Amino acid sequence: MTIDRTTTATQERVGASLSVRDLRIHYGNVEAVKGISFDILPGEFLTLLGPSGCGKSTTLRCIAGLEPASAGTITIDDTVVAGPGKHVQPEKRGINMVFQSYAVWPHMTVEKNVGYGLKGLQKDEIKTRVDEVLDLIGLGKFAKRYGTELSGGQQQRVALARAIVTRPKVLGARERLTVPGIATPVLAAETAANDVHESASAVFRAESLLAGSAAESAENVWPAKVERVSYLGRHLDVLYSVGDSKVRGELPSATPIVVGDTVTIGIRASDVHFVPHTEV
Ligand SMILES: Nc1ncnc2c1ncn2[C@@H]1O[C@H](COP(=O)(O)OP(=O)(O)OP(=O)(O)O)[C@@H](O)[C@H]1O
């Protein structure tokens, strides 16, 4: 763990000083913090940097009084708040803390958290998929740990594993989609095709839709008919028909456009996303 320090101008130094001396924190057999020492003067900002699981949050929790120190001392101004035989309650320390949270179920182990979305599959299949994903995110040896026994970054990885273990179609999806009534496939910047037979919708933001000459440089360019024009103050909300599909776009309010016009519209591949039609 490294410590990055920023000091404000001397005249602005307000607040308390903090001194951490050879702090050690154990969770059973796990030594989460291995003897860290640092001082913060009033007005200083201090950043703890280090790899996931190296003990940053545990150090902060201990300073806040949410974990007892196994060894070492913590002093705020001149008061020892944690040390041998001493543990000042959190509400008496005058400290606040913002927590990392990834909605990992605390009463379930890592493997149960990750496998939860696979209910209904054969037990063997669930185990294979969970093991595969835990290996992928580097948490294989944490399978039996509970959600409460993980660092923030480890919880973040469990949340990620939970999202990918079900092999969702929306994640890293295919790059072209055939749309009824449109001659050329719709292109998106997303790559790595998975299930190309799945039906899907191509979606994009109305404000990303281009019209007229601006549309011509986009990867997706279509002739469109103006079906509706609504004046919304700063912009026009325009409904176009393209093949058998309806598309909404926005144009500057002063654009001379009326219902029945035929215009060229376009959308950049990087603005297009494919959302598969699957039951959730
Ligand atoms: N309740 C617990 N029981 C057992 N081990 C724990 C418990 N809480 C945390 N740990 C372990 O202690 C170590 C330090 O965790 P900590 O939350 O302080 O890490 P961190 O440096 O904040 O990491 P991150 O950057 O991922 O948030 C980790 O290896 C973690 O698995």
Ligand SMILES: [Mg+2]
């Ligand atoms: Mg943390």
